[in-house]
Amino acid sequence: MRIEDTEKLISQGIARVMDEGAGYCDARFYSEDGSETIALIDGNLEENTASYESGLGVRVLHGGSWGFAATSRAEDVKETFNRALTNAKTASMLVNIPLDMGRMPGIKGKYSSPVGIDPFEVPLKEKLAFLEELDSNLQADFIQRRIAYIYLQRMKNWFWNSEGSFIERNLTNCFAEARIMALDLDSQMQIRSKSLHTPGSGTRGWEMVTNPGLWSAKTETIKEELAQLLKAPEIEYGKRSVILLPGQGFLQVHETIGHPLELDRILGYELSYAGGSFVTLDSIGELRYGSNKLNASAYGSIENSPGSFGYDDEGTPERDYLLIDRGILVNCLTSRAMISEANQTAGKTIFDQSGGASRSTAFYKAPIDRMTNVNILPGEDGSLTDIIAQTEEGILLDNPRSWSIGSNREHFHFGCEIAWEISSGKLTRVLKNPTYQGHTLEFYANLSAVGDESTWVVKQVPNCGKGEPNQIMEIGHGVPVMRFDDVITGERS
Amino acid sequence: MIDEKIRDAIIQVRDRAKSKNINAFFTMHREKSHLLRIGNNAVSLNTSTDLTRLDVEVIDGHRKGSYSVMTDISSPDVVENALQTAVEKASVATPKEYKPLELIVEKEIKGMEQYDPALEELDPMVKTETYRKIIDETGKDYNYSGSWNSGSTEILLACTANKNIAWRKGTDQQFSCVLKDPVEKWELATFQTGWQAGEVTAKNAAADFKHILPVYHEPGFKVEPGEYTVVFGSQALADILRMLMWTGLNGKTYEEKMGWTSGKSIGDQILSEKVTIVDDPSNMNTFGFSFDMKGLARGFFPFVEEGKMTNLFYDIDTAGKYNRKPTPHNDSASLVMKHGDGPESPLEAVRNMGRVLFIPALHYVHIPNPSKGLFTGSSRFSAVLLENGEMRAPIFSSRVTDTFQNVFGNVELISSNDVSVNSSSSYDRRMPEATSVPSYMVSRGVKITDSADSF
Numbered sequence: 032m033r034i035e036d037t038e039k040l041i042s043q044g045i046a047r048v049m050d051e052g053a054g055y056c057d058a059r060f061y062s063e064d065g066s067e068t069i070a071l072i073d074g075n076l077e078e079n080t081a082s083y084e085s086g087l088g089v090r091v092l093h094g095g096s097w098g099f100a101a102t103s104r105a106e107d108v109k110e111t112f113n114r115a116l117t118n119a120k121t122a123s124m125l126v127n128i129p130l131d132m133g134r135m136p137g138i139k140g141k142y143s144s145p146v147g148i149d150p151f152e153v154p155l156k157e158k159l160a161f162l163e164e165l166d167s168n169l170q171a172d173f174i175q176r177r178i179a180y181i182y183l184q185r186m187k188n189w190f191w192n193s194e195g196s197f198i199e200r201n202l203t204n205c206f207a208e209a210r211i212m213a214l215d216l217d218s219q220m221q222i223r224s225k226s227l228h229t230p231g232s233g234t235r236g237w238e239m240v241t242n243p244g245l246w247s248a249k250t251e252t253i254k255e256e257l258a259q260l261l262k263a264p265e266i267e268y269g270k271r272s273v274i275l276l277p278g279q280g281f282l283q284v285h286e287t288i289g290h291p292l293e294l295d296r297i298l299g300y301e302l303s304y305a306g307g308s309f310v311t312l313d314s315i316g317e318l319r320y321g322s323n324k325l326n327a328s329a330y331g332s333i334e335n336s337p338g339s340f341g342y343d344d345e346g347t348p349e350r351d352y353l354l355i356d357r358g359i360l361v362n363c364l365t366s367r368a369m370i371s372e373a374n375q376t377a378g379k380t381i382f383d384q385s386g387g388a389s390r391s392t393a394f395y396k397a398p399i400d401r402m403t404n405v406n407i408l409p410g411e412d413g414s415l416t417d418i419i420a421q422t423e424e425g426i427l428l429d430n431p432r433s434w435s436i437g438s439n440r441e442h443f444h445f446g447c448e449i450a451w452e453i454s455s456g457k458l459t460r461v462l463k464n465p466t467y468q469g470h471t472l473e474f475y476a477n478l479s480a481v482g483d484e485s486t487w488v489v490k491q492v493p494n495c496g497k498g499e500p501n502q503i504m505e506i507g508h509g510v511p512v513m514r515f516d517d518v519i520t521g522e523r524s
Numbered sequence: 525m526i527d528e529k530i531r532d533a534i535i536q537v538r539d540r541a542k543s544k545n546i547n548a549f550f551t552m553h554r555e556k557s558h559l560l561r562i563g564n565n566a567v568s569l570n571t572s573t574d575l576t577r578l579d580v581e582v583i584d585g586h587r588k589g590s591y592s593v594m595t596d597i598s599s600p601d602v603v604e605n606a607l608q609t610a611v612e613k614a615s616v617a618t619p620k621e622y623k624p625l626e627l628i629v630e631k632e633i634k635g636m637e638q639y640d641p642a643l644e645e646l647d648p649m650v651k652t653e654t655y656r657k658i659i660d661e662t663g664k665d666y667n668y669s670g671s672w673n674s675g676s677t678e679i680l681l682a683c684t685a686n687k688n689i690a691w692r693k694g695t696d697q698q699f700s701c702v703l704k705d706p707v708e709k710w711e712l713a714t715f716q717t718g719w720q721a722g723e724v725t726a727k728n729a730a731a732d733f734k735h736i737l738p739v740y741h742e743p744g745f746k747v748e749p750g751e752y753t754v755v756f757g758s759q760a761l762a763d764i765l766r767m768l769m770w771t772g773l774n775g776k777t778y779e780e781k782m783g784w785t786s787g788k789s790i791g792d793q794i795l796s797e798k799v800t801i802v803d804d805p806s807n808m809n810t811f812g813f814s815f816d817m818k819g820l821a822r823g824f825f826p827f828v829e830e831g832k833m834t835n836l837f838y839d840i841d842t843a844g845k846y847n848r849k850p851t852p853h854n855d856s857a858s859l860v861m862k863h864g865d866g867p868e869s870p871l872e873a874v875r876n877m878g879r880v881l882f883i884p885a886l887h888y889v890h891i892p893n894p895s896k897g898l899f900t901g902s903s904r905f906s907a908v909l910l911e912n913g914e915m916r917a918p919i920f921s922s923r924v925t926d927t928f929q930n931v932f933g934n935v936e937l938i939s940s941n942d943v944s945v946n947s948s949s950s951y952d953r954r955m956p957e958a959t960s961v962p963s964y965m966v967s968r969g970v971k972i973t974d975s976a977d978s979f
């Protein structure tokens with residue numbers, strides 16, 4: 032579908048549904064939503080695929096309820112507006128609190144991800160040559176499996192709403208990972224991996240993928256660590272301090288701060304699928320989420336992150352605000368419709384403006400409350416070396432292998448690739464099959480050290496799943512090194 | 525019923541590709557999906573989507589490239605463009621060490637066995653009214669949410685290796701309703717599935733809730749970590765079963781020595797002799813496809829017979845790489861766990877077993893260690909403490925962390941009653957999948973490793 036062919040029809044469609052009594056309408060047209068995946072597995076090019084999607088999604092609020100419709104067929108533009116309106120009218124037959132988007136002035140805007148070299152303009156041959164060199168660096172006799180992987184996204188879309196907003200967005204994302212595996216002495220497969228992170232600033236084109244310091248120069252390190260894992264003893268069950276490197280810390284934050292603070296989840300709109308949240312509307316401004324060292328933010332405009340996108344899918348510009356201030360919960364991840372409902376439910380203004388977190392993964396999915404970049408702010412406990420030196424008995428953990436979280440995000444269980452034992456302030460040996468579990472509030476109450484700027488990186492997440500139908504979203508997490516005390520680690524024998 | 529314009533465009537491009545000796549495989553996927561979501565006793569989202577996709581895979585000797593488009597594909601030009609993009613990708617690709625297996629549509633197949641036009645065009649009002657009835661019948665004091673996804677999926681496969689077309693159009697639906705107590709925060713859930721309009725009823729949903737509601741007014745029970753006899757309900761069973769299959773009976777995992785059956789051989793006892801697991805597209809509790817997504821003809825296929833490992837499933841790429849025969853399970857499954865001889869009621873089944881945990885569903889199952897077969901997940905929805913078959917108390921959110929070998933090894937009793945559990949993922953394209961499992965399974969010595977003080 033082409034913008035030239037559809038623009039006028041879309042404006043007419045919005046005007047028509049508003050004439051028919053809709054309270055709000057928006058439309059998103061994607062002229063291109065493209066991706067490219069290249070994966071070398073044991074040196075064989077096992078993934079060499081690209082995709083292209085194009086179409087229109089229309090959302091109508093009528094009688095306090097949402098209707099949504101989408102099509103990939105150019106001839107169906109008018110019909111798609113009709114279906115969205117009809118769907119909203121049907122939905123309004125069963126309404127509890129009529130939804131309201133509030134009133135906002137129309138916004139005209141344009142956002143493009145900062146890109147040096149457009150990864151889609153780089154010839155496939157050149158991308159393959161880069162990955163092949165990386166793969167050859169991953170080789171060693173003891174390694175049984177090597178994966179070198181690049182996933183690229185490019186999206187060009189336009190947003191219109193009934194308030195007169197018109198926003199153009201061009202988004203580019205690059206994800207990459209190197210992973211090696213080998214069997215240990217007990218015939219269990221051990222894994223070590225390194226994924227592409229961003230420093231937070233700079234551009235996010237192909238130049239980021241080929242920047243050695245961001246991932247590809249770490250091949251020797253992960254080979255050495257995997258070799259140590261193969262002969263390492265298994266972690267023993269017990270309570271101790273855990274220090275999370277950003278490679279694991281990002282997922283801890285994602286699952287136990289990001290998801291529980293999504294306002295639609297708090298209000299119960301994800302109950303039948305992803306689950307609820309232990310956070311309630313009464314918690315905001317009151318709940319002690321963690322120790323004084325815990326400061327978390329939602330920062331939609333980190334210069335270089337997949338969680339930065341200029342304007343959300345309701346046309347709200349990106350924002351930067353605190354979620355947790357010195358341990359106290361102060362805000363959530365919000366969209367216009369959800370703050371309206373939350374304020375109505377609470378009978379007072381809890382949220383004075385949208386957090387700009389309404390996002391959709393494709394033209395054919397309706398936006399829901401998502402993470403943008405959910406970050407832990409750097410602390411004052413020095414470098415990683417400093418934090419290890421101040422740790423009596425503990426383990427240092429990196430990279431997730433498994434994650435399972437309670438439905439209200441009140442408790443969790445994580446498995447990691449590798450642990451280093453810490454005894455009397457020194458790293459002593461590598462331990463394999465590390466797992467840890469805990470209860471969210473108790474865990475963050477025991478946050479005892481937060482690393483400084485030198486430990487802070489933005490981890491990229493290409494695969495956060497939420498919603499029905501499920502939407503796989505790209506987001507970012509800027510996290511420092513963090514230490515938590517009295518954590519249950521390992522499994523009972 | 526076949527969309528002739530799209531079919532003809534694909535055939536035209538296929539024939540042209542064949543004349544140029546291009547080795548290509550075409551997949552057309554069209555979905556008409558409707559989803560109604562309920563949140564806080566109201567419709568929170570009512571969506572309709574009409575999407576058409578085309579995937580083209582090209583094999584050029586040891587090289588492979590593929591391309592997917594979602595746009596209007598009724599013109600041969602669009603199909604030709606997609607083909608040329610895949611050809612271009614294959615031509616630049618680095619050759620693999622092994623020769624990828626050719627993609628062949630094995631049989632000419634046209635199937636509409638599970639297609640109901642009434643479900644395809646189901647009026648969203650029917651869904652709204654069903655939820656309203658459930659709320660009216662069960663009680664307005666609770667908070668209700670849920671989703672009801674229905675629609676049709678049309679798939680057409682073609683290849684340059686022959687003239688066969690495999691085509692199927694079917695309908696499916698997946699229904700859930702969650703009841704939450706606004707004060708105590710506990711949650712009950714009910715699920716329904718099927719492929720015909722009228723199969724999902726408010727009466728069944730309300731009956732499920734009414735059966736378990738009384739015990740949920742008792743104080744919650746905290747399960748201390750330890751070993752318990754557990755009755756897994758059908759949702760939990762289907763969830764664990766799929767993970768068990770993925771990490772144990774998957775040829776890819778096996779060849780790469782990643783899973784818990786690594787080191788075992790065909791014929792080895794890997795689970796309790798009470799456990800038999802097969803793939804059976806003719807089982808009407810599943811959504812039966814007579815071909816898989818790589819064109820292989822499907823039929824009855826055993827994986828585990830009386831606890832013995834009988835077969836592994838091999839996707840086409842793994843089969844090519846390890847020189848095995850591919851099995852017809854590429855993105856298509858009709859998994860069936862055979863029933864046992866237990867009574868219909870799980871309460872009856874554990875009447876003489878003392879204290880037992882009834883866990884109907886698990887939340888967020890993951891695998892900390894596939895080599896050991898270790899999985900973990902937490903109880904959610906309608907979990908109850910039973911004492912000699914009597915429902916005693918609702919249980920707080922409790923974590924099961926145990927191995928497949930233990931849970932499916934120490935099996936006490938399996939229900940004689942089969943149920944269908946809808947296991948369709950809505951992650952990507954619409955692809956109906958359901959698993960047939962016994963309505964419950966009782967296992968001894970199941971490890972509970974953590975529990976909360978809340979539901």
Ligand SMILES: [Zn+2]
Pocket residue numbers: 285290494495496
């Ligand atoms: Zn997520």
